[in-house]
Amino acid sequence: MTIPRDDDPDGKTAAPPTTRRGLLTATAGVLGIGVAATVLGPVAVMLGQPLRHDATEGEGDFIPAGPRSLFAGDKPVKVDLYADRVDAWNRVVQVKVGSAWVLAQGGTLVALSTVCPHLGCGIDYVPEESKFYCACHKSYFAIDGAVETGPSPRGMDALELQDDGQLVSIRYRRFKIGKKTQEPA
Amino acid sequence: MSARDFLEERLGLASAWRGFVDRPWPGGPALRHAVFAALVYLFVQQALLGIALTTYYSPSASDAWASTAYLNDQVGMGWLVRGMHDHGASVFVVVATLHVVALAVSRAYVRPRELMWFAALAILGLALALGLTGNPLPWDEKGYWAIQVELGIAEQTPGGSIIRRLVQGGSAAGNLTLLRLFALHAFVLPMVVAALLVFVARQRRRHGPAPAGAARAGSYGDGQLLLDAIAMTVTAAVVLGLTVHDHGSELFAPADPTSGFQARPEWYFLFLYKLRHYFEGPLEPIATMVIPGAAVTFLLAAPVLEKLAGKLGRIAVLGGLAIMLAGSLALTAMAMADDRKDESYQKSLVEANKLAERARALAKTGVHPQGGGAVYWNDPEYKVKQLYIEHCRNCHALEGFGGGEAPELTDYSSRAWLSALIRNPNDERFFGKTKHDTMEPYGSDKLSDEQLAATVEYVVSLMEPEQTLDAALVAKGAALWKDELDCNTCHEIDPGKDNEGPNLAGHGTLAWVERVIRDSSKADLFGSKAQMPKFQGKLSDEEIAALSAFVVARRSPPAE
Numbered sequence: 001m002t003i004p005r006d007d008d009p010d011g012k013t014a015a016p017p018t019t020r021r022g023l024l025t026a027t028a029g030v031l032g033i034g035v036a037a038t039v040l041g042p043v044a045v046m047l048g049q050p051l052r053h054d055a056t057e058g059e060g061d062f063i064p065a066g067p068r069s070l071f072a073g074d075k076p077v078k079v080d081l082y083a084d085r086v087d088a089w090n091r092v093v094q095v096k097v098g099s100a101w102v103l104a105q106g107g108t109l110v111a112l113s114t115v116c117p118h119l120g121c122g123i124d125y126v127p128e129e130s131k132f133y134c135a136c137h138k139s140y141f142a143i144d145g146a147v148e149t150g151p152s153p154r155g156m157d158a159l160e161l162q163d164d165g166q167l168v169s170i171r172y173r174r175f176k177i178g179k180k181t182q183e184p185a
Numbered sequence: 186m187s188a189r190d191f192l193e194e195r196l197g198l199a200s201a202w203r204g205f206v207d208r209p210w211p212g213g214p215a216l217r218h219a220v221f222a223a224l225v226y227l228f229v230q231q232a233l234l235g236i237a238l239t240t241y242y243s244p245s246a247s248d249a250w251a252s253t254a255y256l257n258d259q260v261g262m263g264w265l266v267r268g269m270h271d272h273g274a275s276v277f278v279v280v281a282t283l284h285v286v287a288l289a290v291s292r293a294y295v296r297p298r299e300l301m302w303f304a305a306l307a308i309l310g311l312a313l314a315l316g317l318t319g320n321p322l323p324w325d326e327k328g329y330w331a332i333q334v335e336l337g338i339a340e341q342t343p344g345g346s347i348i349r350r351l352v353q354g355g356s357a358a359g360n361l362t363l364l365r366l367f368a369l370h371a372f373v374l375p376m377v378v379a380a381l382l383v384f385v386a387r388q389r390r391r392h393g394p395a396p397a398g399a400a401r402a403g404s405y406g407d408g409q410l411l412l413d414a415i416a417m418t419v420t421a422a423v424v425l426g427l428t429v430h431d432h433g434s435e436l437f438a439p440a441d442p443t444s445g446f447q448a449r450p451e452w453y454f455l456f457l458y459k460l461r462h463y464f465e466g467p468l469e470p471i472a473t474m475v476i477p478g479a480a481v482t483f484l485l486a487a488p489v490l491e492k493l494a495g496k497l498g499r500i501a502v503l504g505g506l507a508i509m510l511a512g513s514l515a516l517t518a519m520a521m522a523d524d525r526k527d528e529s530y531q532k533s534l535v536e537a538n539k540l541a542e543r544a545r546a547l548a549k550t551g552v553h554p555q556g557g558g559a560v561y562w563n564d565p566e567y568k569v570k571q572l573y574i575e576h577c578r579n580c581h582a583l584e585g586f587g588g589g590e591a592p593e594l595t596d597y598s599s600r601a602w603l604s605a606l607i608r609n610p611n612d613e614r615f616f617g618k619t620k621h622d623t624m625e626p627y628g629s630d631k632l633s634d635e636q637l638a639a640t641v642e643y644v645v646s647l648m649e650p651e652q653t654l655d656a657a658l659v660a661k662g663a664a665l666w667k668d669e670l671d672c673n674t675c676h677e678i679d680p681g682k683d684n685e686g687p688n689l690a691g692h693g694t695l696a697w698v699e700r701v702i703r704d705s706s707k708a709d710l711f712g713s714k715a716q717m718p719k720f721q722g723k724l725s726d727e728e729i730a731a732l733s734a735f736v737v738a739r740r741s742p743p744a745e
Binding site for chain 1: 240241248251255260408415417551552553
């Protein structure tokens with residue numbers, strides 16, 4: 001029996017596989033596929049967990065942002081929002097989950113997420129121009145959060161805000177970036 | 186040119202496959218040659234499962250247990266992947282042993298296969314080392330205590346304290362220990378095993394798997410290929426079967442350096458554990474080093490033995506190997522039998538499993554970042570117990586702990602507690618060490634047992650209307666209360682009224698205990714003689730309510 005060599009890729013000189021040989025090889029192949037499936041199946045299910053369940057919890061409730069008096073001025077105020085959060089196996093108490101710009105619009109308070117809808121950088125406020133500005137890719141937003149110039153596909157994301165006259169709370173959420181309309185992340 | 190030819194020209198996969206299948210297999214197909222295939226399969230399986238586990242596991246002292254509990258109990262099929270990896274390790278040890286046996290039986294340790302033989306022995310050693318470094322990774326009670334003992338044994342060897350410091354990353358177990366074990370287990374040892382497996386495969390290709398007896402025409406693909414595939418399938422089926430049978434792999438409670446966990450090594454180390462029992466004190470190194478060292482040396486010397494002594498040498502090699510295997514098996518069986526008979530061990534195992542179940546249930550809501558034992562903080566009772574220990578236990582004993590200054594609160598305000606109190610209120614268990622000393626004891630000369638039961642039943646009826654009461658006894662007790670015993674001269678029973686002793690309307694109820702915790706010196710409670718601190722303002726309303734519930738919930742229900 002001749003062993004094919006690299007310079008004989010067609011294996012013409014090798015003996016043609018007999019039926020018995022073919023059957024043996026095919027059986028071995030079927031067994032191999034079955035064995036591979038018992039390992040790769042569970043592994044795939046395990047790795048795919050994030051597609052079925054979120055590993056983090058903690059967004060969604062109203063989070064106290066500060067006393068009403070904090071937002072009495074006419075400039076936007078940035079507040080950091082702290083909440084309890086589950087991150088995979090950890091439960092973390094009072095961890096920063098995000099931040100928001102709070103400002104008065106026509107007498108009522110409005111909260112805008114600091115996450116830029118373009119690619120998720122942090123949006124800053126430029127007091128000299130009374131505008132919001134994302135320094136990563138130079139998006140400018142008007143004081144009401146609407147896009148003025150730059151690559152951001154939509155205006156700043158408004159967050160639900162509760163104002164009972166004493167305490168201001170914000171429901172913090174994240175949205176998909178890069179979309180024309182607001183979609184929950 | 187077809188796509189197939191295009192790939193073939195560049196990669197040569199088809200011809201490589203043919204070369205693999207068509208290589209001559211002189212001795213003909215044999216099951217003992219298939220052990221190596223099972224070994225290769227197990228290595229690949231363990232590598233894949235191990236990589237999957239690293240996507241959830243975090244090797245730090247605070248995260249290891251919590252992340253293992255998460256991947257085992259909350260991630261889809263995580264239990265199966267972890268279980269197969271754990272049982273795969275056991276099977277790997279068995280198959281690596283069988284591989285050594287197969288080489289010995291095939292006489293594949295003599296020239297020119299000496300290096301193949303050494304590699305097979307090294308793979309078996311590394312299989313054990315992978316177990317040693319892998320089992321502590323969950324940082325549960327079993328893993329933590331196992332590595333403590335193993336490092337203790339290593340410390341007894343010459344230069345062992347250096348080994349311990351290096352492996353442990355310092356003088357105490359912690360983050361560095363886990364990272365070092367993880368680096369060894371996931372990177373260093375597997376790379377060495379992979380290199381050795383490749384080496385053995387190349388040696389088999391070069392020399393054939395074993396010295397062939399009568400040469401038979403035929404190639405690998407004529408039978409050995411299928412035998413190899415069957416060996417791999419059986420191995421995979423055994424691993425899967427064991428895992429499903431055991432519902433995955435055990436995970437004990439988080440490592441607690443203060444617990445008295447009865448550590449046992451993994452089953453494949455039990456023979457050494459048992460061997461150690463026969464050599465106590467200064468003789469211990471005989472079991473931990475001399476005997477295992479001699480066995481390894483003997484196996485390494487197999488090629489020389491046969492060269493020197495011929496047929497006698499071969500008998501010595503096979504006989505020696507058989508004695509070692511039989512001895513190990515016997516010691517393992519004895520160690521298992523010992524543990525089955527050991528009541529204290531079985532009891533501690535039941536306790537350990539209970540604690541593990543509780544810790545894993547609590548871990549499902551997330552473990553605080555302090556990690557490990559912090560899982561118990563999730564238990565609502567944990568917090569209130571801490572409050573009780575901090576604020577109450579110094580004076581009020583509960584279930585055998587603390588106390589001395591104020592009434593014991595074990596079984597507080599139950600019928601038994603009330604009976605004992607009425608018999609002798611000045612007992613140290615009750616008001617003996619307080620300023621409340623005006624109530625006179627009612628010994629059996631003043632109050633018969635029957636009358637006492639009636640009085641207690643009446644006092645219980647003042648607590649809550651839904652109490653199961655004996656109406657006749659209550660009526661009898663009510664009469665005693667007013668007429669014969671004159672309790673009402675000191676104790677009011679209408680809410681709000683005050684007198685010398687505490688008003689007993691609703692005494693012992695949640696609301697009553699809460700009022701006592703807030704301020705026990707109220708006129709209708711214990712009055713100006715009360716020494717208990719006022720917790721109104723010191724503890725929150727929720728904390729006071731929780732403490733009250735903690736005490737009241739411990740009262741045993743009325744005897745049937």
